[in-house]
Each structure stands twice: as C-alpha cells, then as structure tokens.
Amino acid sequence: xxxxxxxxxxxxxxxxxxxxxxxxxxxxxxxxxxxxxxxxxxxxxxxxxxxxxxxxxxxxxxxxxxxxxxxxxxxxxxxxxxxxxxxxxxxxxxxxxxxxxxxxxxxxxxxxxxxxxxxxxxxxxxxxxxxxxxxxxxxxxxxxxxxxxxxxxxxxxxxxxxxxxxxxxxxxxxxxxxxxxxxxxxxxxxxxxxxxxxxxxxxxxxxxxxxxxxxxxxxxxxxxxxxxxxxxxxxxxxxxxxxxxxx
Ligand code: SAM
Numbered sequence: 544x545x546x547x548x549x550x551x552x553x554x555x556x557x558x559x560x561x562x563x564x565x566x567x568x569x570x571x572x573x574x575x576x577x578x579x580x581x582x583x584x585x586x587x588x589x590x591x592x593x594x595x596x597x598x599x600x601x602x603x604x605x606x607x608x609x610x611x612x613x614x615x616x617x618x619x620x621x622x623x624x625x626x627x628x629x630x631x632x633x634x635x636x637x638x639x640x641x642x643x644x645x646x647x648x649x650x651x652x653x654x655x656x657x658x659x660x661x662x663x664x665x666x667x668x669x670x671x672x673x674x675x676x677x678x679x680x681x682x683x684x685x686x687x688x689x690x691x692x693x694x695x696x697x698x699x700x701x702x703x704x705x706x707x708x709x710x711x712x713x714x715x716x717x718x719x720x721x722x723x724x725x726x727x728x729x730x731x732x733x734x735x736x737x738x739x740x741x742x743x744x745x746x747x748x749x750x751x752x753x754x755x756x757x758x759x760x761x762x763x764x765x766x767x768x769x770x771x772x773x774x775x776x777x778x779x780x781x782x783x784x785x786x787x788x789x790x
Contacts, residue, residue, distance in 0.1 A: 545647045548682075604655060605654060626658065627671060628653060632669070639691040753777060753780075
C-alpha cells in the first residue's frame, strides 16, 4: 500500500513516520509512505499556497490550485483522495479497516482557516475528521489515520497483538491486561489468568469486555451480536448486579 501525505509542514510529519512500528513497516517494505510538500506544487516566485477568503471573515484559506496539481501529479489508478477536515465523517476503527483496503491513499492536510471548498467538492473522494475538536492543521490527523491504517496491514503487527482482538474490532472494548509481577502493591492479577484454562480465560475476557463497554461506552453495544446469555448478563448489569466479574 502507498500513502502520500500532502502538507505544508513536512517536518512535523517525518519524524513520526520514522519511529517505532511505522518506521519498521516502512523499512520492511510493508507500506510506502511519502511526505509531499504542498509548496512544491505552488506556482510563482513566492509559491503562495493560501489566500484571503471571499465574502470576508478572518484568516487564510488554502488555495485550490496547488492541491489539485499535487493530486494530479501523485495519483495512480484507484488512488483515493482523503481531505482531513473537522467537518468530515468521523474516523473509527471501521473506517480505518475500510481505508486499509485501498492500494493508494492521498491524504491532504489543511491549514489556517481551512481549504477552498472546491477541494472537498471536486477533488477529494472523502473527508475525514478525527474527532469533534479543531486542531491547527491536518498533519496530526493525517498521522493518526496513517498509524491506524498501517497497523492493520498484513505483517505489520507481529506478536505484539492481533488487531482483531483489540478494542472496537469486535465492537467491544478490550478487556484488562496484566503482566508480571503477579502481585503489585497488594493488587493481584486475577487468578483465572494464571489458571492455564483457556476456555475459562476466554469467558472471563468476554465478560470483562462486556462490562467495560457497558460501563464506559454503552452506545457501542447496539452494534454487537450478543448471545442470549450475554444479553441476559447486560440486563443484570443494568439492574445493578455485578455477576461473573471477579472470577
Ligand atoms: N475553520 C475550520 C472549521 O471550523 O471547520 C477549521 C480549520 S483547522 C484550524 C485547519 C485544518 O486542520 C483543517 O483544514 C483540517 O485539515 C485540519 N483539522 C483540524 N481539526 C481537525 C479534525 N478534528 N479532524 C481532521 N482534520 C482537522
């Protein structure tokens, strides 16, 4: 998979892409990530990329020409162009999985007061927001999107974790995890995790995941296929009971 990040601030993006799992995925050739300086596609002596907005209102807006020129130069067949935009559809694990299926993504990072609307209307296939808050630019959102996608690509996650067990993949939050020591400042690791009984451990994890999701993100449960036993368990949580949590 190839991901191009088009930005006015390559220096903000490059160090993150070189570190840890993203860096390893790149050196192992599992993903081809290119950082593209938008200014390289701006014309004129001063290579201007922004301008005042029509109709008044403070702040500058990214001009359409350099963004269109960059996308036209970078595009390959099937490339998907994504504008990072607080007004876009919300980025979730599901969206990450969907985008991970693309062969080539071109991520456009906005700046200042935003981006000329013709970019979302005529150039981008998709606009994505990483949450209901406004950042100064699209660089951090582009990195968030890139990170979430790359760790889903085949071969990227080694023994560190299987993406399908993690929060949101099953629709539930991930259950609690423990490592050594077995006892820390009087707090013991739940005995079931030391039992070696894989069926019991799986059951305990599922109940914990249900409980955690019900307690902190109950709206997620409506999209999860619960067995009738699990449905009954959730009804007991709702009645204030705490069954099967301490085992
Ligand atoms: N004036 C815009 C508004 O109110 O919607 C905000 C512009 S913001 C200061 C500048 C750029 O940062 C945006 O064009 C976008 O690329 C990026 N950005 C800021 N917050 C974002 C978010 N939550 N998700 C995705 N991109 C974001």
